Amino acid sequence: MTEKTIKIPGPDHPITISHAASHIVVSAGGRVVADSRxxxxxxxxxxxxxLYIPRADVDLSxxxxxxxxxxxxxxxxxxxxxxxAGGERSQNAIWTYESPYDAVAxxxxxxxxxxxxxxxxxxxxxx
Numbered sequence: 530m531t532e533k534t535i536k537i538p539g540p541d542h543p544i545t546i547s548h549a550a551s552h553i554v555v556s557a558g559g560r561v562v563a564d565s566r567x568x569x570x571x572x573x574x575x576x577x578x579x580l581y582i583p584r585a586d587v588d589l590s591x592x593x594x595x596x597x598x599x600x601x602x603x604x605x606x607x608x609x610x611x612x613x614a615g616g617e618r619s620q621n622a623i624w625t626y627e628s629p630y631d632a633v634a635x636x637x638x639x640x641x642x643x644x645x646x647x648x649x650x651x652x653x654x655x656x
Contacts, residue, residue: 543574544574546569546570551652556649557619559648562612565583568586568639582640591612593612597621608627624640624641
């Protein structure tokens with residue numbers, strides 16, 4: 530995937546999605562929850578980049594879907610998951626856009642993790 534910059538109509542709010550040339554390992558509750566070399570990096574306006582890991586690289590058996598929902602005017606409706614092994618800190622630790630807007634369709638079937646709600650997110654550059 531090549532880098533793609535999306536211009537959303539309305540306020541100046543560019544979103545750039547690119548392949549993250551990294552090996553990402555996410556741990557919570559002393560367990561590896563995700564291990565990916567296929568993550569996407571989404572840079573939105575002035576916010577720090579967020580890594581979106583393919584669902585196929587996340588151990589879904591360790592997650593519990595929650596009722597928490599949010600809405601982003603640039604990406605769409607957002608659903609959340611907790612990691613029971615991570616305890617109270619890992620409530621709503623993961624978010625995902627299951628039906629994102631067409632402009633950011635690449636993040637469909639991907640999940641993002643809050644760094645402060647997991648034990649670690651290890652990022653190792655790959656060639």
